[in-house]
Amino acid sequence: MLRIENLHVSVEGKPILKGIDLNVKAGEVHAIMGPNGSGKSTLAHVLAGRPGYEVTAGRVWYQGKDLLAMAPEERAREGLFLAFQYPVEIPGVSNIYLLKAALNAIRKHHGLNELDAMDFLATVKDKTRLLDMDEQFLYRAVNEGFSGGEKKRNEILQMAVLEPKLAILDETDSGLDIDALKIVAQGINALRSEKRAFILVTHYQRLLNYIKPDRVHVLAHGSIAKSGDAGLALELEKQGYGWVEQLADAGA
């Protein structure tokens, strides 16, 4: 589904990612961990096509296509979803309006009709229930006045409605209380399927107790210092990042 080859990225002339290789197959869940500032969000943003990043080397294949050549909205319509670490507020635009506009843009791209208003409402209400969100959130302006945890949950609601093929969740677990974490994890698990892949960026083993990853990668100083199975996350929890960072430095 996603193949990253030797990806180098700079921001304002400063190299941030220094040769990332990653292969994510349909049906898999990959966790990306790593210390603050190691480049996790940068990787997520580059995959989603955020302007301001310069790819200095490497390629990214998504469903057989050259991902880096696609416009951000095209990536989204082709099923790439990013749950933001810091979701933005859009005053005056209701959540439900955004969801409808987004879903219809994606459907149109695939040659489908706009969803009937009643069907759409039913689907969306279903998903709010799945995430244990009050329906009134649908009619509030996107993220405006939402608590930190509510914003994160709102990202997952959008994911649930848009049903992406590849979902990249950037620290969706940060800021969630214990109950919310469980609910969000359930929401993610409900979406897991053979055809869908997840990249979970997280600092905590906690999330991985609920969503078992197939692979865990540790990002340090802009490259993947170590990859392993779910056990690696446990090890990191015990020992911290120090030893992997040393590995990265040794490799570099």
Added chain:
Amino acid sequence: MSANAQTLEQLIGHEYKQGFVTDVETDFFPPGLNEGTIRALSAIKKEPEFMLEWRLAAYRHWLTMKSPEWAHVSFPPIDYQAISYYSAPKTQADGPKSLDELDPELLETYKKLGIPLAEQERLAGVAVDAVFDSVSVATTFKEKLAEAGVIFCSFSDAVQEHPDLVRQYLGTVVPYTDNFFAVLNSAVFSDGSFVFIPKGVRCPMELSTYFRINAANTGQFERTLIIAEDDAHVSYLEGCTAPMRDENQLHAAVVELIALDRAEIKYSTVQNWYPGDKEGKGGIYNFVTKRGACRGVRSKISWTQVETGSAITWKYPGCILQGDHSVGEFYSVAVTNNYQQADTGTKMIHIGKNTSSTIISKGISAGHAQNSYRGLVKILKGAENARNYTQCDSLLIGDRCGAHTFPYVVVKQPTARVEHEASTSKISEDQLFFCQQRGLSMEDAVSMIVNGFCKEVFKELPMEFAVEAQALLGISLEGSVG
């Protein structure tokens, strides 16, 4: 500036879709202004003596005045002798016509503008008065409205058919000595709309006037007068467009509203005059005086305006809150782009007890545009417990445009309460990227964010017009990406 901000700027560069010219034969005056012009104009309209006298009084007063310079706009001096003060399609030269007799070119023009005049085509049940250059060419649903006792006709017809009403109310809100452009209008106004809603009547449909400037080198000086007697209600919409021309054209209108006891007037404007090209060449100078008098107790006047057009906009729809417990409202969205300049806002004058006013102003600037909010809230001594709430928000797109706020507050009554809130924001790249990441195109993202910003104003527009206004904003922000 980042790549995203640049594409955003390109996006805002919009095409004006109403810029075509209609080829009709016209009767017109050669350029120039003197007493003779005014006498000729009055004669061609077969006006009663009082009307001519009023015009001449205004003209003589105007000669003593100077063009105002306090607004935050700049333009070269206007040569009033270079303007033609009358232009009318030939077929309209003598008296009102039925739609069947209307020049097909004109029908086609309004159809192209999205205003099918043929009544049977109207689904929405909105009565339309169509003003083409200096004259009203058609008014629809006249008979149906008459059944309800509502008078809705061109100003010229009103002068002929209801001279007493015109005489009683004309100039009582905006006197012929008011301001430079209003005084000029009083002298040379050519047509406009007249609305009278008698006691206790709720106007059975929305009324609207559509102003179209077509001829070159003409000014449009229309005058609208709306009277709602006790317990009467009316909702009125005004729309405007003009062809694209390199020269600037002057539009100096006057609107007077009068609300008696418990009457309500809702006046909505979707203004889409030609704004000039990307370099700031051409476009309409829109210098307009709009004022409403809440004369009666518990009367209410509400102004809603969506302004996307004009090279220069200079207007301050206001309310004079005379009646106790009367209410004034002003909801405004003003979009300026390229080299457009807007100096707009409102005046709320509180005279009666327990009067209240609300001002919500949303200014959007892009390109090199300058957008100013200028508002006056004046609370006179007798206005016990008067209240005002003002909110001014500005949205900037790009970094070469400007937003300015000039609030003036005068309070002479200690029990009054006046609140003012202001904010300035930018469409952030984070917001744009977020929307694109959800699958929206850049165009749709900008339009969604801008519409969200304007929501409080759009919800005040009548249903059909809200849709039109949103579409208009969409067009204003449309363009090729990247």
